[in-house]
Amino acid sequence: MIRIYAKGVFDIMHYGHVNFLREARALGGWLTVGVSPDSRATALKRKPMFTEDRRAEVISSIRYVDEVITDGPREITLAFMREHGFHIYAFGTATESERQFRLADCRELPASMIVEIPYTNGISTTQIRQLLANQ
Numbered sequence: 001m002i003r004i005y006a007k008g009v010f011d012i013m014h015y016g017h018v019n020f021l022r023e024a025r026a027l028g029g030w031l032t033v034g035v036s037p038d039s040r041a042t043a044l045k046r047k048p049m050f051t052e053d054r055r056a057e058v059i060s061s062i063r064y065v066d067e068v069i070t071d072g073p074r075e076i077t078l079a080f081m082r083e084h085g086f087h088i089y090a091f092g093t094a095t096e097s098e099r100q101f102r103l104a105d106c107r108e109l110p111a112s113m114i115v116e117i118p119y120t121n122g123i124s125t126t127q128i129r130q131l132l133a134n135q
Contacts, residue, residue: 002027002028003085003087004024004027004032004087004088005033005072005076005084005088005089006021006024006089006091007036008033008034009041009045009048010036010055011049011055014123016120018064019120020090020117020120021064023117023118024064024117025064025065027088027090031064031066031067032066033065033067034068034072035070038051040074044074074105075105076106076108087113089113089115090116090117091106091117099116
């Protein structure tokens with residue numbers, strides 16, 4: 001069975017996240033999702049609206065997800081992938097700068113272990129936060 005690892009903040013869940021998780025799961029038979037800890041999410045983006053435990057609870061309820069972890073590393077190393085039996089690291093990004101950041105996070109992995117999943121246009125957590133702020 002092919003095991004896939006994907007990670008993210010997943011603060012305000014939306015259909016773009018669901019598309020990403022569905023596509024990641026379609027790469028193999030088992031999907032483990034790393035939900036970024038609150039401290040890392042705050043340092044890299046902004047303070048999440050929901051705690052890591054709540055975000056992990058939401059992600060674990062999605063049928064494409066087999067397992068959720070909240071203590072995964074920021075940088076995805078070959079040692080981490082091997083230790084957990086992962087074959088593929090999947091990621092998706094909205095911008096080229098974010099893409100470069102994600103690629104730097106997994107620079108130790110061979111290209112055969114990295115899969116970039118196309119971004120779902122028209123929806124983002126940032127857009128949702130802006131809509132909520134303007135109401």
